[in-house]
Amino acid sequence: MxxxxxxxxxxxSSQNDLYDHCPQFYGQPPLENxxxxxxxxxxxxxxxxxxxxxxxxxxxxxxSEQYTRKLNAEFSRLNFPLRTELDDRRVQGGPSEYEKRxxxxxxxxxxxxxxxxxxxxxxxxxxxxxDLFRYRFGCLSSKHxxxxxxxxxxxxxMVSVEEKKNLRDKLINSSYGLSGITVEEYDFYKVPFQDALxxxxxxKVYLLAGIAYIPHQEIVTIVLNDYRTRLSxxxxxxxxxxxxxxxxxxxxxxxxxxxxAYVGQDYSIQKNIGKISLEQIDPLSGKSFPLCMxxxxxxxxxxxxxxxxxxxxxxxxxxxxxxTLEQALQFWRSEFIKGKxxxxxxxxxxxxxxRHMFGKEGKRTDYTPYSCMKVILSNPPSQGDYHGxxxxxxxxxxxxxxxxxxxxxxxxxxxxxxxxxxxxxxxxCQKYFELTHSIEDAGFSLNHPNQYFMESQKxxxxxxxxxxxxxxxxxxxxxxxxxxxxxxxxxQANSKPTHDEMGDLDSFFQDE
Amino acid sequence: MPISDYDPACLxxxxxxxxxxxxxxxxxxxxxxxxxxxxxxxxxxxFSFTLKxxxxxxxxxxxxxxxxxxxxxxxxxxxxxxGAVYSHRPSQHNTVKSGTFQALEKELVFDIDMTDxxxxxxxxxxxxxxxxxxxxxxxxxRILDRALREDFGFQHLLWVYSGRRGVHCWVCDDxxxxxxxxxxxxxxxxxxxxxxxxxxxxxxxxxxxIHPFISHSLTVMERxxxxxxxxxxxxxxxxxxxxxxxxxxxxxxxxxLTSFNQNExxxxxxxxxxxxxxxxxxxxxxxxxxxxxxxxxxxYCYPRLDVNVSKGxxxxxxxxxxxxxxxxxxxxPIDLKELDTFDPFEVPTISLxxxxxxxxxxxxxxxxxxxxxxxxxxxxxxxxxDYKRTSxxxxxxxxxxxxxxxxxxxxxEMLRKSDHQKEF
Numbered sequence: 001m002x003x004x005x006x007x008x009x010x011x012x013s014s015q016n017d018l019y020d021h022c023p024q025f026y027g028q029p030p031l032e033n034x035x036x037x038x039x040x041x042x043x044x045x046x047x048x049x050x051x052x053x054x055x056x057x058x059x060x061x062x063x064s065e066q067y068t069r070k071l072n073a074e075f076s077r078l079n080f081p082l083r084t085e086l087d088d089r090r091v092q093g094g095p096s097e098y099e100k101r102x103x104x105x106x107x108x109x110x111x112x113x114x115x116x117x118x119x120x121x122x123x124x125x126x127x128x129x130x131d132l133f134r135y136r137f138g139c140l141s142s143k144h145x146x147x148x149x150x151x152x153x154x155x156x157x158m159v160s161v162e163e164k165k166n167l168r169d170k171l172i173n174s175s176y177g178l179s180g181i182t183v184e185e186y187d188f189y190k191v192p193f194q195d196a197l198x199x200x201x202x203x204k205v206y207l208l209a210g211i212a213y214i215p216h217q218e219i220v221t222i223v224l225n226d227y228r229t230r231l232s233x234x235x236x237x238x239x240x241x242x243x244x245x246x247x248x249x250x251x252x253x254x255x256x257x258x259x260x261a262y263v264g265q266d267y268s269i270q271k272n273i274g275k276i277s278l279e280q281i282d283p284l285s286g287k288s289f290p291l292c293m294x295x296x297x298x299x300x301x302x303x304x305x306x307x308x309x310x311x312x313x314x315x316x317x318x319x320x321x322x323x324t325l326e327q328a329l330q331f332w333r334s335e336f337i338k339g340k341x342x343x344x345x346x347x348x349x350x351x352x353x354x355r356h357m358f359g360k361e362g363k364r365t366d367y368t369p370y371s372c373m374k375v376i377l378s379n380p381p382s383q384g385d386y387h388g389x390x391x392x393x394x395x396x397x398x399x400x401x402x403x404x405x406x407x408x409x410x411x412x413x414x415x416x417x418x419x420x421x422x423x424x425x426x427x428x429c430q431k432y433f434e435l436t437h438s439i440e441d442a443g444f445s446l447n448h449p450n451q452y453f454m455e456s457q458k459x460x461x462x463x464x465x466x467x468x469x470x471x472x473x474x475x476x477x478x479x480x481x482x483x484x485x486x487x488x489x490x491x492q493a494n495s496k497p498t499h500d501e502m503g504d505l506d507s508f509f510q511d512e
Numbered sequence: 513m514p515i516s517d518y519d520p521a522c523l524x525x526x527x528x529x530x531x532x533x534x535x536x537x538x539x540x541x542x543x544x545x546x547x548x549x550x551x552x553x554x555x556x557x558x559f560s561f562t563l564k565x566x567x568x569x570x571x572x573x574x575x576x577x578x579x580x581x582x583x584x585x586x587x588x589x590x591x592x593x594x595g596a597v598y599s600h601r602p603s604q605h606n607t608v609k610s611g612t613f614q615a616l617e618k619e620l621v622f623d624i625d626m627t628d629x630x631x632x633x634x635x636x637x638x639x640x641x642x643x644x645x646x647x648x649x650x651x652x653x654r655i656l657d658r659a660l661r662e663d664f665g666f667q668h669l670l671w672v673y674s675g676r677r678g679v680h681c682w683v684c685d686d687x688x689x690x691x692x693x694x695x696x697x698x699x700x701x702x703x704x705x706x707x708x709x710x711x712x713x714x715x716x717x718x719x720x721x722i723h724p725f726i727s728h729s730l731t732v733m734e735r736x737x738x739x740x741x742x743x744x745x746x747x748x749x750x751x752x753x754x755x756x757x758x759x760x761x762x763x764x765x766x767x768x769l770t771s772f773n774q775n776e777x778x779x780x781x782x783x784x785x786x787x788x789x790x791x792x793x794x795x796x797x798x799x800x801x802x803x804x805x806x807x808x809x810x811x812y813c814y815p816r817l818d819v820n821v822s823k824g825x826x827x828x829x830x831x832x833x834x835x836x837x838x839x840x841x842x843x844x845p846i847d848l849k850e851l852d853t854f855d856p857f858e859v860p861t862i863s864l865x866x867x868x869x870x871x872x873x874x875x876x877x878x879x880x881x882x883x884x885x886x887x888x889x890x891x892x893x894x895x896x897x898d899y900k901r902t903s904x905x906x907x908x909x910x911x912x913x914x915x916x917x918x919x920x921x922x923x924x925e926m927l928r929k930s931d932h933q934k935e936f
Contacts, residue, residue, distance in 0.1 A: 173721040174721070176720075178554060194695050197698040200699075200702050201702060202701070208665040209662070210666070211666075
């Protein structure tokens with residue numbers, strides 16, 4: 001892929017062949033020049049699409065009516081291709097199908113660069129891309145499915161009507177759930193047994209002379225396995241060529257940002273500044289803090305100390321919650337002094353880093369409160385650390401005990417542990433939110449600890465009146481929003497932020 | 513098992529003679545070269561030798577047939593194993609950059625060992641075999657040979673007697689040699705029906721629909737079962753063995769049989785009763801698909817393979833024509849056309865064939881052979897004449913026929929390819 005300039009240059013209709021099906025295996029990298037803006041935009045939008053695929057896949061049964069409806073909405077909203085026909089009709093002035101497919105193609109390859117570097121990233125990327133592919137392939141008609149397979153060198157022939165008649169009984173007896181009628185109706189594909197190992201191994205298909213006779217619906221499994229293998233290999237290769245790409249200074253920051261991407265609000269602009277008093281932090285930690293911050297707060301109170309990772313994660317969170325610099329200094333100082341640190345040492349060593357967080361010392365690149373992605377993926381905690389994401393980094397037994405001590409119901413705990421097992425850490429936290437706030441559906445898609453806090457405060461009736469517990473649960477029910485679950489809610493400021501004061505800080509943070 | 517003339521103590525004297533005069537090197541080399549289609553196929557093949565005093569050496573490889581001969585005659589291995597074809601010469605594997613020395617291809621192999629049937633055979637146990645339980649091997653070969661050919665499309669299968677208590681199958685097709693680990697294990701699992709170890713009582717469970725593979729296997733089974741199991745093994749004779757069979761049946765049938773068996777002592781009638789009861793239960797039950805009688809047959813007779821032997825591309829397996837040190841028997845190919853009359857106790861021992869070497873023997877068609885031999889070198893000629901004078905001859909012929917079939921296949925493939933290329 002060439003990144004030689006900012007010029008946009010479209011290659012003509014020879015690309016049409018590449019894009020004549022909506023799903024694709026992404027075998028060939030795109031060969032055109034694109035602008036950096038398009039580079040970043042395409043990538044971010046695909047990331048949003050993949051996250052939607054992940055969320056919907058866990059929240060709803062795949063291919064259920066709700067799943068389909070919501071996923072289709074995401075496709076439209078983000079302008080990704082879904083329709084089967086390639087034509088140049090424009091819908092309401094939006095991009096044409098061709099343009100959508102081009103974006104699909106390019107954005108996939110960009111994300112490969114961002115997601116090839118670690119096992120975790122690869123696994124996530126492959127999983128979502130497979131689900132995406134499965135969905136799109138499923139939308140194709142029978143004929144288009146066969147066309148697609150042939151075009152992609154999966155030269156699986158269809159079994160002729162004649163042959164099906166001859167093999168009728170054998171076919172019926174080879175697969176559970178096939179009857180005479182279904183054998184007649186369904187398409188069967190002839191697949192070399194080496195490409196259908198799982199089905200052969202468990203004797204779920206008819207095998208003759210080394211050819212497996214695969215019914216229509218099983219063909220997806222085979223195609224998916226093939227896709228996963230290809231993508232896995234491709235990512236390994238991409239990882240090897242990555243140093244060359246990373247040496248291009250324009251791309252490195254974009255790619256780094258993508259792989260830790262949090263594609264929503266960054267809570268760097270503080271609303272509600274000074275609205276939280278220090279006395280409120282203790283009760284708030286139990287009610288409105290996400291589990292990670294609740295733990296950090298507890299550890300701080302118990303040990304009168306937190307290590308650097310914990311200070312950063314919790315300190316920036318508190319800043320996002322609305323603590324002023326003065327409040328923060330007071331908060332940390334009073335706690336540390338109770339421990340082994342005396343006032344002098346605090347002022348010398350720790351105060352500096354807190355001022356740093358608030359942009360008062362030197363210039364550092366990252367002042368924004370950490371998103372869930374960042375907490376989960378970077379800087380795993382070691383012995384003596386309390387930062388990180390409890391759903392990701394805690395031993396499940398320990399997590400279970402902690403949840404029990406917070407009086408979460410056993411059913412709820414099991415639900416959380418199931419999500420943890422499936423590596424859906426943010427969804428587990430969302431479930432924790434739902435259980436602690438006694439609501440069915442959080443109504444938002446959790447991506448950021450400060451988002452958790454804001455949503456909780458919204459539910460509980462605002463930052464000031466946390467004493468009105470009774471009304472809260474009722475209001476909580478009413479407030480379950482019917483917004484799209486994928487959009488993080490914009491923070492609702494209860495009072496106008498004092499922009500003038502914070503003016504320079506705002507611009508400071510825009511850089512991120 | 514009577515081991516007539518053979519005495520393991522004689523091995524050190526017999527082996528050198530065997531490797532000098534009897535081991536069929538030309539055929540062996542021809543086999544493992546596979547027509548020379550792939551470069552260095554023979555040279556990159558791993559052999560392992562077990563020498564006197566159980567010294568085991570791996571990563572042996574040879575450039576030519578001659579080199580192989582000389583080495584074997586020099587070191588006189590007690591056991592020879594064949595491994596995979598590697599990316600480099602195995603004997604030089606230490607000089608290769610770490611990670612790049614890899615097993616690339618190998619025949620798909622199966623190892624059926626009589627010890628794995630100890631829970632269902634009454635005549636023998638452990639390393640012993642007799643003509644009664646040998647039928648199990650016959651059944652195994654029939655079922656697996658059919659499946660590998662008809663279901664998987666393999667054509668070149670070499671079945672070999674292991675020399676003591678089992679058989680091996682070498683699937684030599686191109687496609688088979690190129691199979692991945694996953695594919696090999698998938699084939700082995702497809703062929704497996706008996707599952708479970710000591711703790712499992714009911715090792716075969718069938719449910720609807722009955723896959724065609726199982727139906728075919730049952731057809732073979734039904735041919736042998738009555739004579740083998742009911743008569744030969746007498747599984748419905750003594751109380752102890754009847755109880756074992758009953759433990760595989762549901763409670764209600766078991767009760768009925770226990771009372772029936774009190775009056776009926778004829779095992780064949782007892783078996784018929786079991787089948788009738790199962791049948792009745794099946795037709796009266798709404799659930800359907802109850803195959804207890806078939807499960808019993810399969811548990812007592814169906815081939816038990818070790819998936820681990822078949823899975824690994826780099827797995828080493830005993831070589832055909834090697835000697836079994838404990839029995840002295842030569843690991844000979846089995847002619848499937850005469851499978852039902854194959855008798856492991858008739859397989860020549862090394863002492864027998866060395867003895868036969870001493871005696872001059874009349875050979876059929878010796879004159880034709882003389883003409884052919886004129887075209888080969890003197891040493892080889894002598895050796896060819898040598899093994900032909902012994903009982904080993906007919907087994908080498910089996911290998912010859914096998915090699916011919918592979919050669920014809922290769923030729924056919926090449927013609928197809930060139931025809932294809934000529935089409936524009």
